[in-house]
Amino acid sequence: MTDPTRPRMRWYTLLWVLLLSLFIPLGILLATTALAEHEFRAVAVSLGATLLIIGLILLLLALSRRGALESLYARRGLKAGLAVTALFTASLVIPSEASLPRKDIRRFTTGTQAYDASTQPGNEIFTQIEKKQASSDKDVMTFSIFDVCVGKVSHRVSRDGEVSPNRVEVINPGILTQKLKADAKALGADVVGITELDPRFVFQKDNEGNPVRLKHRYAIVLGKGLDYKLSHPTAPLPWQSLYSSIPEEVAAVLSGRQVQTATQIPEETLNEYRETLEFFSDGGRTAVELASLIRSYGYPARAHFGRWSEVQVVPLAIMAGLGELGKNGMLVNPAFGPRGSFPIVTTDLPLIPDRQVDLGIQEFCRACAKCADACPPRAVPQGDPALVNGLLRWQVDGTKCFSYIKTNPKCMACVGACPYNKKDYFVHRLAVTAIARKSRVMNWLMLRLDNLLGYGARSVRVGQEARKTLVRVPQ
């Protein structure tokens, strides 16, 4: 029997309880996700918030049972709170941020046909090449500084090859496209997108200064995400005082040329370098193997990766629907943010291309500047985008970036600081979907939440500490 003297719960109190209850599973999900990412501040904040919400619900229930919410002020307060919450929720989903005009690469870009890859900033360090004559005359093995570091032969030699004389007849390009995407994933790609190879994005000269001859119809863009735990600056300590000499020592140890170093390099630092360099090397392997598979179908195919690319990666990846260009100059993918590597396979195999996507990432970048704040040499611009090659975008100062990377090859401050740099978990996918609504309030909220949870804080801190060192150490 219900107690007739006990006040009944009002509809608006019940609504408040239900509304607050929604945040309990969200808080638990966020806490467990953060635990999987080893983001302990985020775990503490989300668990604390969940407990606070549970406390609030219990308080509401207790007050309601005692009839303490029956006063005029309390009733009006609860109703007004509901109205404000409804308005706030609406403002989160109603698009209020103007879409960036000139996002469509196909329509607006003026292209980079005359681009000479040998003039890319940083070419002088990344292609310090050692050529070795292998057993076969044709097989010139090429080592880049990265390959020396990880002790791996570059895949460059296998980028292209003989096409099988038995050409497979393609009856249904749609099914073939699906199969090829599945094959690419089996070979190690996390995401795959296909686009027509726009000749505006084919280089005139490769990074050794040789003319590029590439007339393939399609580009298959393979996206691989670096392990989340590696996507932050690795500073070989004590880098504050010995800034420029340590990376060479790390390289020497990784390549096995040196065992003892003048400065004790922590094992963790060495491992972070090794795993990161292996990741970038592995992207090339996936592209080389996919190209070889396509050639076995009787169609030409060539792999492009790292400095061995003959095409512009970022515009092709955007056209293939793999993300948007962020303020930090990286392609930001919804699954792994800016920590991706995008090897490409160009081919004549008939395929169905994907479409460019608009996820509101560039609009979010307008509200955010974490990468610019974290970048030690201030290579990432602050403020609004400018018109570059017909597109509205932020232009990273490549010369500043690479002159810094010479002394610290695994900088990544702009990657680690980015709010999109998360593991591909459900709760983060929710956030990406929410940001795609292009609401100013949502962008503001997400950015504040990201800061409160402490994501990217380490990268911003290390980046800013390194910036102070740059002022002290003459370059």
Next chain:
Amino acid sequence: MLNLKVNFQMKWYEGLLWAVEIGLVAFGLWALVDTLMISCSKAAWRFLLLFLIWALPGAAVLVFFRPGRNAQDNA
């Protein structure tokens, strides 16, 4: 003044079942946290689910069955 009065009584085998239930849930939570720490989110939730499923029959016994008067007298 807060006046707490807690009074409960159970058979030794009920206590044992409670201990088993609490142990299973604690194991599930530990498996959840431990598996999350190696970043296997899906496996973590499945581990928790596995232990909760194991705890279900015992929980059903605790909820739906009480020792009868005879058992209370005999034990």
